[in-house]
Amino acid sequence: MIPVLRREFLGILRSPRALAALLAAAVAFSLLVLVRWPAGGIVDLSGAGSRGAFLVFAAALLGGVLLLVPAFPASSIVRERNQGTLILLFNSPIPPIGIYAGKFLGVLAFAGLVLCTTLPAAAAVYAMGGVDPWRQIALLYAVLLVMAILSIAIGLLVSTRATSPDAAVRVTYGMVFAVAFLTLCPHALTRGTTGLSATIADWLRRLSPLPVVMHLVGQGGAVGGGLLEKDSGVWQFLVCGLGLAAVLAVATILQLDHRLFDRSRDAGKITDDRSLWVRIVRRLVFLVDPQRRKAGIPFYLNPIMVKEFRTRRFGRFHWLLRLAAGCAVVSLLMTLAATNGTMDWGVETIGGLLVILQIALVVLLTPSLAAGLIASERERGGWSLLRSTTLPGWRIATGKLTSVAWTMLLVLAATLPGYLVMTTIKPTMWNQVMLALVSVLLAVAMTLALSAAIGAFHTRTAAATVTVYVVLMILYLGPLVVWAFRGDPFGEQVVRFALSITPLGAALSVIGMPGFTQYELIPIAWKIAGAICVASLIVYALQVWRLLRPE
Amino acid sequence: MNAPTDPVLDIRNLTKKFGEFTALDNLSLALRRGQILGFIGPNGAGKTTTIKILVGAMRPTSGTATIAGADCVRDAWRIKRLVGYMPDTFGAYDNMRVREYLDFFGAAFGIPRGARAKRIDEVLETTGSGWMQDRYVEALSHGMKQRIGVARTLLHDPEMLILDEPANGLDPQARIEMRDLLLKLAGMGKTLIVTSHILPELSRICDVVAIITQGKLRAFGTLDQIMRDLRQKRTFEIQLCGPAQVEGAAAAVREALHQDEREGVKAHATESLVRFDTARSDTELAAILAALVGLKIDVSQFREIPKDLEDAFLSVTRREAPAA
Ligand SMILES: Nc1ncnc2c1ncn2[C@@H]1O[C@H](COP(=O)(O)OP(=O)(O)O)[C@@H](O)[C@H]1O
């Protein structure tokens, strides 16, 4: 176990990105405290200013843990398996539990190190007064540690099941964010009711660190339109989090055996060669059967684009259809829920939720499709093949972008029925819906261009995916955090500026989402999004051109 | 456009430096149409570097290379049509079947859809891999991947094929199949450049062999020429009709050889033969034979023992290795 731990920990520390993250954390947190330090060094005994500092500090720490930690365990096992070093470990006297513990503690040691670099900042927050060292600061660290443990447990489990590091990274981020955010949704819907579903929803909510951190900061009910409640749930979170992590750990250790290496290759079954009955059934089930022989790529389509669609599991047409169908159902349900009056949400709130659903789809799906556009080719050796073909560089660049753009447009189009119902209920909203949709389209363009540009600078898909996710989460969630703390400590101007960085704020404000209406964000947000988009596209094009040049 | 005797590949004084390190040092060689060039050298010799320069993926520091008259730096676009390139990594895509994979590269070369389907059938047929057209590329075994790799290079019907380590890691059976495939391609009129870090692996089918170590060309020519150039000492056997004359023959051979070679002359009475190692030229050997015949020794065979290719290869690479 010790050798595994040491290798894992040193392996992480040796990667320049981890070091950069560590340094960035230390510098950022020091700056944070400096900026929030009371003017003239006079300690405000009421503690209002220092509570503000503590709040920013806690939010940044939580964001840091959620964004940084999952990347490392996610690729840990699957990368070793693919590189062939895992089988060497299995042939050593270290038992599976030792391998697991070594990897787990190695990543945890790194997470601990990152948390330690923030301790001076915590001390400074404490020195400002008004914050309880045990009941607030120590508990905050405990919550973060448990969240880190849970993230590592999720990452390692995903890593044993995944077939490629970048898929593992994507799934792990998805699951960690589901634990942090989606667990709150059922509770928000069943709030005020009793019964089994309400109890389950209540327990599910305990898994999210969000309400706990908010409570520790002392902002309990103030945030998210009452999504988070007053009662603290700190202990419940610690217990539930550790319990879930333990269950996941056992599940992972049970899988660490010969089965990891004993997977049969896909024999490449094809529907065309099977019996008529199978063909008919598959036709009905899939509509577009992924296992039918494909026709050749027609001349009017960019071969790169078609290739991207065909190589991505998610790009395969039957998956897209399912995703689109799912989105359509969700958006319709949400709109119907609003209209039949079981919930006292206005049409505007529903519109806001639709916008959030769309942007969430954009932010979660786009990087997983776009970050690896160039990196995966370079990682797998496809790039040297592509450049030996007669395809011109601009077709490679545009083919890759359009493959993601079409996917995203299709998925978004599926959420349109919700808007249609909305405008039928309240025809005066037509204009607002149009403005919101333009904002969402701009969000797609900006996210896609940014993901592609950042991803093109990586040689590994997993690393590209992580970097893009981190950047996008900061870009999209950061302004919402600032907005959540509008008034205290952030002033009107700051909130307005933060919201205009992405088109999300603009879309929410035009659709009339409560809490956003007072901000005039169009056209400034559109201009910023357009500028980011154009700049990213230029960077992307330059990088593709650079990579196609002879060395 | 070119006369058949013109060199289809012409490399002149090619040098490539990575910073201070010289990966390729003043390499020159030429190849005629329809020939197979075995480009052979140990790992890190500079084979891949040379190939990357040829296909326009790297720029030489100095020197020129032309393929069928097209300059590898200036006419990069024509080179793409002229050359089918198989890198030393396969370049698999996920969730893609062999046929889709070939279809993609065919489309990337701008082959129209109808012609492409026919062409894919042809190259699958040529490489004997039609039965795996529905397999997923990432699930293929190494040998199958190499064949698909060759099929991919053939798609746009290039004049020259450049294959980087096509037999690397193949089992003996697959290696024989790969050799047959390469011969078949040469038979179709393609010019082939094939690299290998093992001399015997492919050299028997090559018309010309270039041996390169540490970026320098050490030997170039047909396999026989190279073997003759490389070898300091050849081994000969004189088969006699009976054991009686063995000692006399051995004495006569010792007489004709240099002092330092006399040790190596062995008489094997039981097999009726005399074996010796020598660096003498062919004319001097003829003189030895004449002397034996003049002594009325009944020689039934005077033959050279072919030496292991491996030995010859090692002797070059060792000889050129730096003292450090
Ligand atoms: N991009 C590069 N940068 C620096 N050195 C390189 C690069 N590519 C190759 N080399 C070095 O050049 C030498 C020749 O490499 P290569 O041509 O790949 O050898 P091989 O004959 O095994 O194909 C090696 O020593 C290798 O380390």
Ligand SMILES: [Mg+2]
């Ligand atoms: Mg090589």
